[in-house]
Amino acid sequence: MDLVRERVAGLAPAQVFPALPEDAPLAMPVQSLAHRPETRRTLPSGLIARRAFVIGGAAALTMVAAYQMYLVLSVGGLTVLEAIVLALFVILFAWIGFSFTNAMGGVFAMIGRRGTPLGIDTAAPLPELTRRTALLMPTYNESPTRVFAGLQATYESIEQTGAIEAFDFFILSDTTDADVWIAEEASFLALRERTGGHSRIFYRRRARNIDRKAGNVGEWVTRFGARYEAMLVLDADSVMTGDCVVRIAGAMERNPQVGLIQTLPVIVGGRTLFARLQQFAGRLYGPLLAQGLAWWHGSESNYWGHNAIIRTEAFASCAGLPHLKGRKPFGGHILSHDFVEAALIRRGGWAVHMVPWLAGSYEEGPPSLTDLATRDRRWCQGNLQHAAVLPSRGLHFVSRLHLLTGIGSYVTAPLWLVMLLAGLLTALQARFVPPDYFPSEYALFPSWPAQDPVRAAWVFVGTMAILLLPKLLAYGLMLFDAEARRGFGGGLRALAGVLAETLISGLAAPVMMVTQSSAVIGILAGRDGGWNPQRRDDGSVAVGQTLRHFAPHTLLGVALGLAAWAISWPLFLWMTPVILGLVLAVPLVIWTARPRRGDPLLLLTPEQGAPPPVLTRANELTAQLGGHAGVAEAVARLASDPKLLEAHRAMLPACGERVPGDYSPERLVARAKLHDAPSFDDALKLLTPKEKAAALGDAKALDRLLALSKAA
Structure with a gap:
């Protein structure tokens, strides 16, 4: 029987169902990164060969590409600039080569998957649950309407499975905006009334946002964690089906060695062209890449911060994050906490799995390139902090690889920019700097920059093939799945979507390259990015703000174009994709951020064509509860609503x-x-x-x- 119900038995109705249950403390010691804990560690059979294929295959591709690039640049000997270009090319090709071999692993997984990993059989009846799970919804200055509509849709979907008695729901607010805070309390009380979930829906607001989201969840663990076998961590825009929730909760019960199970959140709800581009790419290419990750990660998978179920004991005993030494932006609490928490849970002897083939997990994406840049600035700072976590004692090598890829996802941007500039300087040197026929040191032949243009073209073609093949592989696999093909509007419509997404993403890529490079430089210079709430609705941006933000990108594009034109017309054509993307940065951002209504002719996804009932319900509730309107002034609202005021006082x-x-x-x-x-x-x-x-x-x-x- 629910412990909360036992506690409140016999009380007067006005006293029943407080905002929070009784405390059930669970110790969560801060972990040491300098000391190796005693753990048991096993490597499931078959993963050695899979990891050799992904990592070794990427290394082999990189060596071949490096040799070919060396032949391109070494005509007449390598200059310093050419050596820099070669070194950067090797690093960056290794990055895309690794993505390619991971995608190939996804092909093997999707074609050859057999059995029911973790006992999750989607064709079988739902499991009977005997342990309690808490669903945690952290929120920070988000629209209460959106947050509570999504949570209610998830609640009702779980209720329809008949397993609602096994779950409690916690809204964990770190909100600092007073008006939003009172709106959250009103929404909390209304949610209880609409669902009748007075005994299992709870609300807690922290007055001090210590350690941000990680601290928010950690405070819940130390205060209530002993009551629950597991916690399912959501994000403010998360929606999950009852089927998905019950199945991963059942898997956690059946597999006592598992500490974390990560689902694959599908991006939905896009109202702008930019958001729909992310939806389409994530829905078509995402499963292939995620299947590849799960295929070779095995029990050393990663955590993406939300839409994942975590064993409370494993999290409490292993994932207490220390503060890093030094000042911000590198010191202090760990911003990108999820990767580190997964690594520490695995270090503690618990398995961490990913189940990308289990449907029913959803989230939303940034509505504009500007919003993506804002989010990326915060993620960039957090991922660069991982450099201080890498030397931690006792981490599994795959966990270290997760941290490295997190760092690489941002460091590669300035490397691409430096390689681009170094290549341009190499061409300038070859065009305008005469060879030194009389060097100060003895040399049999003069040394001047020269390249093999034919081989360079083939290297470029090969690199683009490695970069684009995962998209084509994902498209090909979709064609062989009749249900998926219908969901994307048919093969031809999906192909048109692939071409449109590739073209627009190609134009946006140099813009993000410069933006991320600027973020990395700012962080290295010691600037802290802060913590800003995300926009999740209208992505439209003011023209003046966009000009200020992206004018440097445009100026850089013009400068690169003039330099390339001055060197040669073929070089200008070669650099056109980069130059065009930068020069068109401002109109591209404004155009892709405008809300678009109606069904798109392109970029259709299965969730748009036939929305799952849980998403339809979330949208209905959002409209019923006020849509995307703002919140009322807090004091006036309290003064006009005695019940809300009484509840507010009681919750303080x-x-x-x-x-x-x-x-x-x-x-x-x-x-x-x-x-x-x-x-x-x-x-x-x-x-x-x-x-x-x-x-x-x-x-x-x-x-x-x-x-x-x-x-x-």
Whole structure:
């Protein structure tokens, strides 16, 4: 029987179902990165050959490409610039070669998969659950309507499976915006009323955002984790089907050695061209790449931060993240916590698996290139922090490879830019710098830059083939799946989508190259990116803001174009994709960020053509609850809703009284300002956003605000 129900038995109705259950503490010690824990580690049979194929195959391809590039550049001997170009080419080709062999692993997995990994058989009846699982929905200044609509859709889908008794739901708010905070509380109370889930839907807001999302989840573990066998971590835009949730919860029960199971979230809900490009690419190419990862990762898979179920014991005992030494942006708490948590859980002897073939896991993507750049800036800083985690004692080599790929996903951008500039300088040198026929040191022949243009063309063709073949492989596999083919609108329509996505993504690639390079340089210079909430709806951006943000990209494109033109017309044509993408950066960003309504002629995905019921329900609830409208002013809302005000007071820690050790300056300053404020409007003008939130969390300041509001 539910422990919460046992606790509240016999109480008066007004006292039943508080915002949180009784505490069930679970110790979560901070892990040492310098000491190797005692663990058991086994490598399942077959993975050695698979890993040799993926890693060794990438190495073999890289060696062949490196030799061919050497022959291209070594005509007349290697100059310093040519040596730099060669070294960068080897590193970057290894990156795309690794992606290619991983995709080939995905082909093998999709063609030859047999059995039911982790006992998850999608054709079998749903398993009976005997253990309790908590669904955690962390949120930070997000639209409450969207968050609670998605959570209700997931709740109802689980309820339809008949397994709702095995789950509790926690909204874990780190919201700092006072108006959003009160809207969250109102949405929480309304969600309980709509679902009748008073005994299993809970809400908690932290006044201090210690360690961001990792700290948010960690605080829940140390306070409530002992009550639950597992926790299913969601994101603010996550929606999951009951079938998917119950099956991974059952797999966690049947496999006591497993610490984490990661699903493959499918991107949905795109309203802009940019978002639909991500949807299409993720839906068509994503499963192939994810199947490849699962094929050779095995029990050393990764964690993407959400839509994954985690054994609470494994997380608590292994994933307490330390603070890194030094100052921001490299020091402090670990921003990209998910990769590190997976590595530490595996280090502790628990298996980490990925199940990309299990349907029913969904998320949303950034609506514009500007929003992607903002998110990438934060991820970039977090991934570069992984350089300090790499030397940790006891990590599995595959876990270290995850960390390296996370770093490489951003470091490769400035490397591409440097190689581009070095290649351009090499061409300038060959065009305008005469060879030195009389070097200061003895030499039999003069040395000057020269290349083999025919072989260079073949190297370019081979590189592009390695880069684009995974897309064609994914498209080919889709053609042999009748259901998937119908979902993408047929083979020809899907092919047109592939061509459109490749063209637009090709134009956007140099823009992201420069943006990510700028982010890396800023982080290396010591600039912290902060923590900004994500936009998930309309991606439209102001023209002035876009010009300021992307004008440097345009200027760089013009400069590259003029330099290439000055050298030779063939070089200009060769560099046209990069030059065109940079010169068109501003119109490209604005064009792809505009909301588009109706069914797209291109870029159709199965979830758009035939939305799963859980997504349809989430969209219906979003519309019913107010769509994408903003939130009301917090104090006015509390003053006009006595029940909400009563609930708000009850949910405050210590009922709004200062607890020992709380020396928050915002609380004291808010009290002083409100004491001096002659009117409600003056009070709102005097309070900063942080002070307003602090005032709503303080009993005396709240009383003063309400009194001023009534007098207005």
